[in-house]
Amino acid sequence: MNPTSSALPGWSHVYSGKVRDLYVPEQASGLDDAAAVLVVASDRVSAFDHVLEPGIPGKGELLTTLSLWWFDQLADVPNHLLADHRLDGERVVDDIPDAVAGRAMLVKPLDMYPIECVVRGYLTGSGWSEYQATGRVCGIPLPAGLANGDRLPEPIYTPAWKAPLGQHDENISFERTVELVGQDAATQLRALSLAIYTEAAAIAERRGVIIADTKFEFGRDRGTETITLADEVLTSDSSRYWDAAAWAAGATPEERMASFDKQIVRDWLAANWDKNGVPPELPANIVERTAARYRELLERLTGE
Numbered sequence: 001m002n003p004t005s006s007a008l009p010g011w012s013h014v015y016s017g018k019v020r021d022l023y024v025p026e027q028a029s030g031l032d033d034a035a036a037v038l039v040v041a042s043d044r045v046s047a048f049d050h051v052l053e054p055g056i057p058g059k060g061e062l063l064t065t066l067s068l069w070w071f072d073q074l075a076d077v078p079n080h081l082l083a084d085h086r087l088d089g090e091r092v093v094d095d096i097p098d099a100v101a102g103r104a105m106l107v108k109p110l111d112m113y114p115i116e117c118v119v120r121g122y123l124t125g126s127g128w129s130e131y132q133a134t135g136r137v138c139g140i141p142l143p144a145g146l147a148n149g150d151r152l153p154e155p156i157y158t159p160a161w162k163a164p165l166g167q168h169d170e171n172i173s174f175e176r177t178v179e180l181v182g183q184d185a186a187t188q189l190r191a192l193s194l195a196i197y198t199e200a201a202a203i204a205e206r207r208g209v210i211i212a213d214t215k216f217e218f219g220r221d222r223g224t225e226t227i228t229l230a231d232e233v234l235t236s237d238s239s240r241y242w243d244a245a246a247w248a249a250g251a252t253p254e255e256r257m258a259s260f261d262k263q264i265v266r267d268w269l270a271a272n273w274d275k276n277g278v279p280p281e282l283p284a285n286i287v288e289r290t291a292a293r294y295r296e297l298l299e300r301l302t303g304e
């Protein structure tokens with residue numbers, strides 16, 4: 001049992017990732033025979049694969065609200081929300097314990113693909129690093145002369161292998177995803193990822209927000225075998241969100257990439273930690289600025 005997840009009557013804790021805790025109904029023996037999974041988002045924040053202290057107040061609820069809002073926007077894409085899970089003013093179904101209401105989703109357990117389906121519409125982060133070294137990202141050649149934060153000629157699919165807890169995810173080529181999951185699934189994962197990104201980026205852009213890049217996770221439905229959108233979707237943890245007006249007007253990379261995600265945390269950590277040993281505690285002003293930017297993103301997107 002992870003010390004940061006708490007006991008929920010009627011549910012057994014089965015897994016804790018860096019940010020989320022998974023529970024199954026207590027009569028199930030694990031994820032394999034569970035009819036439902038409760039995915040609870042905590043306020044934990046991770047950067048460079050380390051969970052930091054303290055958490056960001058309200059982050060778990062924000063991630064959950066954003067995911068639910070996006071699942072609703074992308075209604076034509078099969079997703080893992082259980083059928084009775086609707087956004088009817090009241091956020092969630094009766095089965096969700098009060099203790100985690102607002103930051104939990106009730107989902108169908110899927111056989112997850114071991115691939116982080118990353119799509120980039122803009123060049124930055126690990127994509128920018130790889131491009132500077134090789135002129136390519138995940139094997140995809142890009143035009144010469146691109147700068148950090150530039151928009152790409154078209155969105156690209158740059159998958160990563162989902163490393164077990166404690167190891168670092170690794171950028172891989174499309175061909176490697178074929179070896180991992182087969183030609184058919186690999187092709188579908190790429191097509192779905194690009195289509196969802198394109199649809200979502202257009203929705204966000206109408207609200208003055210750029211989705212620079214994002215990561216999707218998919219699983220296979222155990223009954224129908226349908227490839228199903230799972231995990232969190234288009235949250236500020238799984239995506240880089242920038243202010244579109246700042247990007248258009250900005251002269252420097254810093255001005256162009258005014259972010260609504262945890263880049264504030266990453267930047268502070270990169271400047272104050274040599275990545276050895278335990279990361280330092282986040283100062284209160286960094287926590288507050290991050291929380292405020294998260295709230296602003298939600299307002300911009302959902303209008304709430």
Ligand code: ATP
Binds near residue numbers: 016017019046110
């Ligand atoms: P991180 O995302 O920070 O790299 P993580 O992926 O290990 O870490 P979390 O995101 O905190 O951990 O936990 C969510 C876990 O639940 C992930 O392992 C994800 O693959 C899994 N998951 C999401 N949706 C489903 C689903 N419908 N069925 C089974 N597992 C799922």
Ligand code: MG
Binds near residue numbers: 017231
């Ligand atoms: Mg995850």
